[in-house]
Amino acid sequence: MADPQRRSTRRGAQLTLAASAVAADHEADQPVSQPDSALTANRAPAIALAGARLAFGERTLWDQLDLAVQAGEFVAVLGPNGSGKTSLLKVLLGQLALSAGTADVAGVPARTGNSAVGYIPQQKSIDEGLPLRGVDLVGLGVDGHRWGTGLRRRRERRRIVEQAIAEVGAQAFAYAPLGTLSGGEQQRLRVAQALVGDPKVLLCDEPLLSLDLANQRLVSELIDRRRRIHRTAVLFVTHEINPILPLVDRVLYLVDGQFRIGPPDEVMTSAVLSELYNTDVDVLKVRGRLVVVGTGDALDALGSAGKHHVDEDHS
Ligand SMILES: Nc1ncnc2c1ncn2[C@@H]1O[C@H](COP(=O)(O)OP(=O)(O)OP(=O)(O)O)[C@@H](O)[C@H]1O
Structure with a gap:
């Protein structure tokens, strides 16, 4: 063997x-x-x-x-x-x-x-009692060495934090405690935090x-705009x-x-995914969306049911 x-x-x-x-x-x-x-x-x-x-x-x-x-x-x-x-x-x-x-x-x-480097972590719930506000979270993304101390620099730092908040359309809720915001609002602020340092x-x-x-689209568009405008x-x-x-x-x-x-059109195919998973996988295009069947994992349209289905077919 x-x-x-x-x-x-x-x-x-x-x-x-x-x-x-x-x-x-x-x-x-x-x-x-x-x-x-x-x-x-x-x-x-x-x-x-x-x-x-x-x-x-x-x-x-x-x-x-x-x-x-x-x-x-x-x-x-x-x-x-x-x-x-x-x-x-x-x-x-x-x-x-x-x-x-x-x-x-x-x-x-x-x-x-x-x-x-900017980093956007997974959306996770924030303790409602946490006093941190969106504006504080975004401020954590500012590179301290670059902006330093002193009144003029503090003002400049505040300006770039407010600009990052405006870029994600979060002005209305940036001064509320993070724990009181919806998942989508929190995630927009995480995007602002990741982008405030002008990452490459x-x-x-x-x-x-x-x-x-709606929030998936909004967050994806923010990221897409960033890479198109700032490369x-x-x-x-x-x-x-x-x-x-x-x-x-x-x-x-x-x-x-x-x-x-x-x-995507070269990797997201039945042939390539079947080879990677070492089992029959189908990739279908339905109304512009990709439907993957047969992997048995979270990427699969049928989840674990897809895997059982394929296993049964080949037993
Ligand atoms: N520091 C570590 N020491 C030992 N094993 C680790 C360590 N970090 C990750 N692993 C293991 O490596 C594997 C890959 O983990 P990773 O989190 O990168 O997977 P993933 O593809 O992101 O998974 P998911 O989709 O579930 O988030 C897991 O089995 C994990 O337990």
């Missing part, structure tokens, strides 16, 4: 080659992925992973991962629970060290406290989770690609140590 570890590594290498080719094609024909002038000067992509491997003990989450995200590019990261999506963001935030390879963000090795790279961990459709590179972890499908340039799809990288 074939050694599953070796088979996994070989397939990983093939997929990496395919991914590199797809990335090269993409760079050639996608205007949005052209680097901005600052980055052209030093030719550094906004995010660069080379030969990246992340393992916890015996378990390898991903290996030989090569990914260059250009200024202004929007890359969605998809994959089932536990495939290593959040861990990838933690590596780029400097909170987790790679087991092998390199990770550069905004032209320097990934590290904590890089002011060129925006890392988003399921920022639309538990938001209603911020976006890496967006999500379980649900449909709300952001029109915005996505490329998808990084992680499954059980395997991955594929490419434009």
Whole structure:
């Protein structure tokens, strides 16, 4: 019987080659992925992973991962629970060290406290008793070293906080305690906090989770506008690609140590997902939305029922 570890590594290498080719094609024909002038000067992509491997003990989450995200590019990261999506963001935030390879963000090795990086965490409930207001939360995103102390600088700092609040349309509730705001209002303020430092790279961990459709659209549009106007590179972890499908340039799809990288219409196909999941997966396009059936995980239109259905068909 074939050694599953070796088979996994070989397939990983093939997929990496395919991914590199797809990335090269993409760079050639996608205007949005052209680097901005600052980055052209030093030719550094906004995010660069080379030969990246992340393992916890015996378990390898991903290996030989090569990914260059250009200024202004929007890359969605998809994959089932536990495939290593959040861990990838933690590596780029400097909170987790790679087991092998390199990770550069905004032209320097990934590290904590890089002011060129904005981060939007998952929507989570905030204790109603917490006195922190939206304006305080956004202020936490201001780089203290850049703005320093003194009256003039304090005024300037307040101006950029208010500007960030206005950009997400949060003026009406920015001075109320965060715990009294709705999930959508809180998430808009988290977007403002991530953007107030004028980041070159925006890392988003399921920022639309538990938001209603209107707020999903609003938050996605805010992120999209940012990358179009300011050429911020976006890496967006999500379980649900449909709300952001029109915005996505490329998808990084992680499954059980395997991955594929490419434009959505090349990665989100029955053939590619069946190969990644090692079972029959169907990807259907219905009224402009992608419906995935057969993975058995949270990305699946039928959830675990889809997996049982496929297993029964092939038993
Ligand atoms: N510091 C750590 N030490 C050991 N194992 C870890 C550590 N951090 C994460 N893991 C494990 O790595 C795996 C991937 O976790 P991660 O949170 O990156 O997955 P994910 O793809 O974001 O999942 P989800 O979709 O459920 O959020 C999980 O099995 C997790 O338990």
